[in-house]
Amino acid sequence: AQSVTQLGSHVSVSEGALVLLRCNYSSSVPPYLFWYVQYPNQGLQLLLKYTTGATLVKGINGFEAEFKKSETSFHLTKPSAHMSDAAEYFCAVSYTGGGNKLTFGTGTQLKVEL
Amino acid sequence: DTEVTQTPKHLVMGMTNKKSLKCEQHMGHRAMYWYKQKAKKPPELMFVYSYEKLSINESVPSRFSPECPNSSLLNLHLHALQPEDSALYLCASSQEYTRGPNYEQYFGPGTRLTVT
Numbered sequence: 001a002q003s004v005t006q007l008g009s010h011v012s013v014s015e016g017a018l019v020l021l022r023c024n025y026s027s028s029v030p031p032y033l034f035w036y037v038q039y040p041n042q043g044l045q046l047l048l049k050y051t052t053g054a055t056l057v058k059g060i061n062g063f064e065a066e067f068k069k070s071e072t073s074f075h076l077t078k079p080s081a082h083m084s085d086a087a088e089y090f091c092a093v094s095y096t097g098g099g100n101k102l103t104f105g106t107g108t109q110l111k112v113e114l
Numbered sequence: 115d116t117e118v119t120q121t122p123k124h125l126v127m128g129m130t131n132k133k134s135l136k137c138e139q140h141m142g143h144r145a146m147y148w149y150k151q152k153a154k155k156p157p158e159l160m161f162v163y164s165y166e167k168l169s170i171n172e173s174v175p176s177r178f179s180p181e182c183p184n185s186s187l188l189n190l191h192l193h194a195l196q197p198e199d200s201a202l203y204l205c206a207s208s209q210e211y212t213r214g215p216n217y218e219q220y221f222g223p224g225t226r227l228t229v230t
Contacts, residue, residue: 042223094214100162
């Protein structure tokens with residue numbers, strides 16, 4: 001069975017500081033990995049995804065993530081936080097043979113302080 | 115156009131009411147999804163339609179009844195709901211489902227449902 005663990009349900013950073021949101025996955029087959037962002041009272045928006053190929057994935061809004069198979073991780077980073085980055089972030093996994101079904105992590109609430 | 119629209123935005127209904135949620139996409143996607151999301155929790159998959167046929171029903175109670183009239187529309191009919199069914203209901207679509215797993219799911223803004 002596939003699963004996703006997001007360490008830290010709440011993360012707080014200062015504006016301009018590095019953002020690091022952690023995601024570890026468990027999968028018996030090669031995973032496909034996604035990061036979604038959800039702003040208050042809105043749906044989810046895809047930030048980036050890893051399918052195959054390059055392990056460093058760049059997404060929208062200056063975010064990127066690196067797939068590390070040896071660490072079963074897909075952490076999300078952004079060099080400099082902006083107030084507008086405050087939102088809920090979900091890591092998700094899918095896999096070949098599972099259709100397009102996503103298994104979500106429990107989410108990380110990012111707070112950006114002045 | 116990469117938009118998924120959902121109506122209504124908010125819905126308050128009594129436990130004996132019948133109501134429907136509507137979702138629409140015009141991206142030519144052949145897979146459509148209903149999710150339920152409680153506060154501070156990730157979305158939970160309820161149903162998946164692939165090529166207008168129900169592919170996945172995640173053991174959802176029969177008081178929720180999905181319908182896919184055509185490839186652009188997805189409805190969720192609600193009847194005799196319970197207060198614990200109050201949640202944000204999200205619709206999503208993707209290019210494919212069965213041939214997944216790497217197709218991006220595009221989410222609508224959701225319908226905030228309150229059952230009184």
